[in-house]
Amino acid sequence: MLTKTVCMTAYEDIVNLAQRRSLFYPASEIYQNAPAGMLNFGPYGAAIRRKMIDVWRKELVRKENFLEIEGAQLMPEDVFKASGHLTNFNDPFTQCKKCNTIHRADKLLEEVTKEQFKEAMPVGQLTAGIREHKLKCPKCKGELADVRQFNMMVRADVGAASKTAFLRMTKTMRIKLPQGLAQVGEVFRNEISPRQTLLRQVEFVQMESEVFFDSEKVNEIEHFEEIQDYKINILRAGKTENELIKAKDLVSKKIVSGKIIAYYLARTQQLYEQYGFAVEKMRFRELDDTERAFYAKEAWDFEVNLSLGWTELIANNYRTDYDLKGHALGSKKDLSYVYDTGKKIIPHVWETSIGLGRTMYAILENTYHKEGERTWLSLPYAIAPIQASIFPLLSNKPELVEKAKNLFNELRDCFELFYDDSGSIGKRYARMDEVGCPFCVTIDFDSIANKDVTMRERDSTKQARVKITDLRTVLFDLISERKTINDLK
Amino acid sequence: MLTKTVCMTAYEDIVNLAQRRSLFYPASEIYQNAPAGMLNFGPYGAAIRRKMIDVWRKELVRKENFLEIEGAQLMPEDVFKASGHLTNFNDPFTQCKKCNTIHRADKLLEEVTKEQFKEAMPVGQLTAGIREHKLKCPKCKGELADVRQFNMMVRADVGAASKTAFLRMTKTMRIKLPQGLAQVGEVFRNEISPRQTLLRQVEFVQMESEVFFDSEKVNEIEHFEEIQDYKINILRAGKTENELIKAKDLVSKKIVSGKIIAYYLARTQQLYEQYGFAVEKMRFRELDDTERAFYAKEAWDFEVNLSLGWTELIANNYRTDYDLKGHALGSKKDLSYVYDTGKKIIPHVWETSIGLGRTMYAILENTYHKEGERTWLSLPYAIAPIQASIFPLLSNKPELVEKAKNLFNELRDCFELFYDDSGSIGKRYARMDEVGCPFCVTIDFDSIANKDVTMRERDSTKQARVKITDLRTVLFDLISERKTINDLK
Numbered sequence: 001m002l003t004k005t006v007c008m009t010a011y012e013d014i015v016n017l018a019q020r021r022s023l024f025y026p027a028s029e030i031y032q033n034a035p036a037g038m039l040n041f042g043p044y045g046a047a048i049r050r051k052m053i054d055v056w057r058k059e060l061v062r063k064e065n066f067l068e069i070e071g072a073q074l075m076p077e078d079v080f081k082a083s084g085h086l087t088n089f090n091d092p093f094t095q096c097k098k099c100n101t102i103h104r105a106d107k108l109l110e111e112v113t114k115e116q117f118k119e120a121m122p123v124g125q126l127t128a129g130i131r132e133h134k135l136k137c138p139k140c141k142g143e144l145a146d147v148r149q150f151n152m153m154v155r156a157d158v159g160a161a162s163k164t165a166f167l168r169m170t171k172t173m174r175i176k177l178p179q180g181l182a183q184v185g186e187v188f189r190n191e192i193s194p195r196q197t198l199l200r201q202v203e204f205v206q207m208e209s210e211v212f213f214d215s216e217k218v219n220e221i222e223h224f225e226e227i228q229d230y231k232i233n234i235l236r237a238g239k240t241e242n243e244l245i246k247a248k249d250l251v252s253k254k255i256v257s258g259k260i261i262a263y264y265l266a267r268t269q270q271l272y273e274q275y276g277f278a279v280e281k282m283r284f285r286e287l288d289d290t291e292r293a294f295y296a297k298e299a300w301d302f303e304v305n306l307s308l309g310w311t312e313l314i315a316n317n318y319r320t321d322y323d324l325k326g327h328a329l330g331s332k333k334d335l336s337y338v339y340d341t342g343k344k345i346i347p348h349v350w351e352t353s354i355g356l357g358r359t360m361y362a363i364l365e366n367t368y369h370k371e372g373e374r375t376w377l378s379l380p381y382a383i384a385p386i387q388a389s390i391f392p393l394l395s396n397k398p399e400l401v402e403k404a405k406n407l408f409n410e411l412r413d414c415f416e417l418f419y420d421d422s423g424s425i426g427k428r429y430a431r432m433d434e435v436g437c438p439f440c441v442t443i444d445f446d447s448i449a450n451k452d453v454t455m456r457e458r459d460s461t462k463q464a465r466v467k468i469t470d471l472r473t474v475l476f477d478l479i480s481e482r483k484t485i486n487d488l489k
Numbered sequence: 490m491l492t493k494t495v496c497m498t499a500y501e502d503i504v505n506l507a508q509r510r511s512l513f514y515p516a517s518e519i520y521q522n523a524p525a526g527m528l529n530f531g532p533y534g535a536a537i538r539r540k541m542i543d544v545w546r547k548e549l550v551r552k553e554n555f556l557e558i559e560g561a562q563l564m565p566e567d568v569f570k571a572s573g574h575l576t577n578f579n580d581p582f583t584q585c586k587k588c589n590t591i592h593r594a595d596k597l598l599e600e601v602t603k604e605q606f607k608e609a610m611p612v613g614q615l616t617a618g619i620r621e622h623k624l625k626c627p628k629c630k631g632e633l634a635d636v637r638q639f640n641m642m643v644r645a646d647v648g649a650a651s652k653t654a655f656l657r658m659t660k661t662m663r664i665k666l667p668q669g670l671a672q673v674g675e676v677f678r679n680e681i682s683p684r685q686t687l688l689r690q691v692e693f694v695q696m697e698s699e700v701f702f703d704s705e706k707v708n709e710i711e712h713f714e715e716i717q718d719y720k721i722n723i724l725r726a727g728k729t730e731n732e733l734i735k736a737k738d739l740v741s742k743k744i745v746s747g748k749i750i751a752y753y754l755a756r757t758q759q760l761y762e763q764y765g766f767a768v769e770k771m772r773f774r775e776l777d778d779t780e781r782a783f784y785a786k787e788a789w790d791f792e793v794n795l796s797l798g799w800t801e802l803i804a805n806n807y808r809t810d811y812d813l814k815g816h817a818l819g820s821k822k823d824l825s826y827v828y829d830t831g832k833k834i835i836p837h838v839w840e841t842s843i844g845l846g847r848t849m850y851a852i853l854e855n856t857y858h859k860e861g862e863r864t865w866l867s868l869p870y871a872i873a874p875i876q877a878s879i880f881p882l883l884s885n886k887p888e889l890v891e892k893a894k895n896l897f898n899e900l901r902d903c904f905e906l907f908y909d910d911s912g913s914i915g916k917r918y919a920r921m922d923e924v925g926c927p928f929c930v931t932i933d934f935d936s937i938a939n940k941d942v943t944m945r946e947r948d949s950t951k952q953a954r955v956k957i958t959d960l961r962t963v964l965f966d967l968i969s970e971r972k973t974i975n976d977l978k
Contacts, residue, residue, distance in 0.1 A: 040654060
C-alpha cells in the first residue's frame with residue numbers, strides 16, 4: 001500500500017507540514033529513545049482536534065440527544081475480561097534502543113529459541129532470556145531494552161464505561177430506548193510497530209457512541225424521514241464497486257438489519273460531510289464473516305479514499321446484546337432494561353468508534369493544496385484552528401502595530417484570532433495558509449486615513465477592503481458562511 | 490480533619506447528590522472489586538467539567554495568549570527522570586479483595602517482616618512474600634490480591650510536554666518571552682489509599698499552565714496595571730491570619746519574586762471568582778522551606794475554605810530554570826532561548842497546576858443549598874450542565890407535549906436544553922434544581938391560548954410569563970446575565 005511514490009509523497013507532505021507548523025510531532029522528541037507512536041499536538045493541531053470534537057458533539061451528540069459521559073481510563077481487569085479486550089493487552093515488550101521499534105518480547109524469544117515463552121512470565125525472566133540468547137533488534141540489529149509490560153489497568157475500550165453505565169442512566173436519567181451514550185476518550189494499544197504518525201498511534205483518542213435499542217424495534221427511530229432519501233456510499237462484502245444507495249433502500253433491500261442502523265450510517269456520513277469530505281470519497285465497507293468480530297451481527301468500516309488507499313477511520317458494529325450479557329455475567333448484576341409494562345429486555349448496541357487522529361490525518365490530506373510556492377489547508381471554517389489573523393502591514397511602524405493590536409484586543413472576545421507582526425506580509429500569509437486560517441486582516445497606512453482594512457480569504461486569496469466599524473459583522477458573516485469574500489465590495 | 494460531624498455531612502450530601510444524579514460515581518461500579526479512586530462522570534457531571542475547562546480556556550488561556558498544546562500521556566522514563574517524578578511512580582501495589590483498599594506491597598511486607606523489600610523486586614516475589622507471611626488487609630483483614638505494578642510509562646506530570654515543547658514553540662510559533670503554554674491532561678497517581686471521591690483520585694485531570702520568562706525581567710508583564718489594585722487573599726508562611734493585599738503591594742513588599750508572579754496569582758483568583766467563590770473563601774498559602782519542593786524558589790498553594798477545612802485546589806510553583814536545565818541534561822539538547830541580539834538564557838517557569846476534580850468538588854459544595862425539601866446547586870450559569878429545560882405541564886396531553894417538543898427542537902441550536910415530561914412538574918423542577926439548571930420553561934394550557942410560557946428561575950424560584958416569540962431573546966439575556974428574572978414582567 002505504501003509502495004506507490006505518489007502515496008509516500010502526499011503522506012510525507014502532511015507530516016512535513018505538521019512538523020513545520022507544530023500541528024503534531026513526536027512526543028518527547030528531544031529525547032533520543034522517545035518511543036514511536038506517541039505524538040504531541042502543538043497549539044494549532046490541538047485546536048483542530050478540539051474543534052473536530054466540537055463538531056461531532058454538535059452534529060451527532062447534541063442533535064441525537066446522546067448522553068455524553070466521561071469514563072475513567074483505568075479499569076479493573078474484570079471489565080476488560082467481559083469486553084474481551086484483556087487478552088490482547090498484557091503483552092511484554094522490548095524496545096530497540098537504536099531504531100525505537102517495539103517488539104513483543106515473548107514472540108521474539110519464541111522465534112529464536114523455538115521454546116514456548118509465556119506472556120505471563122515475569123519481565124525479568126524475559127529480559128534474562130534476551131540477554132542469554134544475545135537477541136538484537138530484528139530490524140536494525142540494535143540493542144534491545146529491558147522488557148516491560150503494558151499496564152493491564154489502562155483502558156483499551158472507551159465504550160466499556162458507557163456499557164456499564166447504561167443501567168445507571170436508565171435509572172437516574174429516566175431514559176427511553178433507543179438512547180445513545182457517547183464518550184470521547186483516550187485509548188492505549190500495544191502497537192507492536194507504531195508508524196505512520198496519526199494513523200497508528202500507541203495512544204489515540206476515540207469518539208465513541210453506543211445506541212442502545214430494543215432488537216424487536218430496530219425499525220423504530222424518530223426523524224428517519226429526514227434521511228430516508230439521503231444517499232450513502234457503500235461497498236458490500238464480496239463486491240469491488242461502491243454503490244450510492246438511499247438510506248431507505250438499505251432497509252427495504254435488507255442490506256442492514258433495520259432503520260436504526262441505516263439512520264446512524266447516514267448521520268455518520270453527514271458528519272464527515274461537515275468535515276469536508278465529498279460523498280464519493282467516503283464509503284462504508286461491509287465486513288464479511290471472516291472479518292467481523294464474533295459478537296458482531298453486522299459491521300461496516302467507514303473508510304475514506306486517501307493517497308494511501310481506502311483507509312479505515314471508523315468501526316461501526318452491531319454488537320447485539322453481547323456486551324450487556326457479558327457485563328451482566330462478569331458483574332453478576334441484572335443489566336436488563338425494564339419497560340413500564342414490566343417487560344424486560346437486554347438492549348442491543350449499535351456502536352460507532354471514530355478515530356480522532358486518523359480522521360485528523362484524513363482531513364489534513366483532504367484539504368492540503370500545493371500550487372507553486374503556495375501551500376494551504378482548505379479546512380472547513382468550523383475546524384480551522386484560528387478564525388482570523390490580524391497583521392500590521394509593517395512591524396516597524398508603531399501606529400500600525402498599535403492599531404492592529406487594539407483591533408485584536410477588541411475582537412478576540414468574539415473570534416479566535418492570532419496577532420502576528422514578524423516577517424514580511426507575504427510570509428505571514430503563508431504561515432496562516434499552512435495552518436488553514438481562513439481570513440487575514442491587514443492594517444496598512446490607508447487604514448489610518450480611511451478607517452478600513454484589507455480582508456484576504458485563504459482559498460481564493462481574494463482581497464476586499466472592509467470598514468473597521470463593519471469588521472465584527474463582516475467577520476461573523478464570513479466565518480458563519482452567510483457571506484463570501486465575493487459579496488464584499 | 491474528617492472528625493467533625495458537620496464536615497462529613499456536607500461532604501456526604503455532595504456525594505449522595507452526585508450519585509443520585511449521576512454527576513459522578515465509582516468507575517465500574519457494577520463490578521465488586523472495582524478499584525477505589527476511579528470515577529465515571531455522568532452526562533451532567535461531564536458537562537460541568539467541560540464547561541469548567543471552557544471557562545479556564547476563555548478566562549486564562551485565551552485572554553493571556555497562552556498556547557494550548559496536547560501532550561501524549563505515555564512518556565519514556567527519561568522524561569520522568571528529568572522531571573523527578575519517576576521514583577514516586579513505580580510502586581508495586583496489592584488490593585484488598587474485600588474492601589478494595591490499595592496498599593503498597595513492599596511497605597506492607599516491610600512492616601510485618603522488618604526486612605527490606607525493594608520496590609524493584611518482581612511482583613511475583615512480592616506476591617509470594619504476601620502469601621508466605623499470610624498477610625491480610627490491615628484495614629479489614631480481607632484477602633489481598635496479587636501484586637501489580639503501575640506502568641511507569643504513564644504520565645505523572647502534564648507539564649512535561651509543555652516544558653519539552655517550549656523550544657519547539659520558540660522556533661515554530663515565533664514566540665517572545667514571557668509566554669505561557671497550557672494543557673489539560675489526565676494524570677495518574679499511585680494513590681495508596683484513594684478516598685474522598687473527587688478529592689483523591691487515582692486518575693485526575695489537571696489544567697496546567699507554565700509561563701516561561703526571563704528571570705531578569707520578572708517585573709515586565711503587559712497589562713499589570715489592570716490588576717495592580719486587585720486584592721488577593723494570602724496566608725504567609727508562619728502566619729495564622731489571612732491578609733487581603735493588593736497585587737502591586739505583593740511586589741513592592743517583596744512578598745513575591747516579581748510582577749509576573751503577582752499578575753498570575755491575581756488572574757488565577759479572578760478565574761475562581763468566575764467559578765463562583767467569594768474572595769474571602771479563597772487564599773494563596775505560602776509554602777515554607779520545609780514544604781516547598783527543592784527546585785521551587787517560591788510556592789503558593791491555592792486553597793478554598795470548605796467544610797473539610799482549607800483544601801488545596803491548585804499548586805503554584807516558581808520552578809526557576811530547574812525543568813529546562815533538567816530536560817537539557819537528560820536529552821543533551823540546548824534548551825536556551827535566544828534573543829534577536831544573540832543573548833542566550835534558560836527561561837524560568839511559573840507553573841499553575843489546577844486540579845479539575847477537586848475544583849469541581851469545591852464548586853459543588855460552594856453552590857449546594859438545602860432548605861426544607863428543596864435542594865439546589867446555584868452553579869454559575871457558565872458552568873451549569875444545561876442552560877434551560879423545557880417541560881409540558883402534563884405528559885398525558887398530546888397538544889402540550891407536541892408544543893414543548895417543538896419548542897425544544899426549535900431552540901436547541903442556540904441553547905443547551907433538556908426536555909423532560911416524566912413525573913409531576915414539581916419533581917421535574919426538583920431534578921433540574923439538583924443539577925443546577927438555571928431556567929425551566931413550562932408549556933401549559935394558557936400557552937396554547939396566549940402563546941406564552943412560564944419561565945422559572947432556579948435560585949429564587951421566581952416565575953414570569955414570557956411570550957413564545959420573545960423566548961429566544963429572553964433566554965439569551967437571562968443566561969448571559971444581561972437581565973434577571975425580576976426584569977421580566
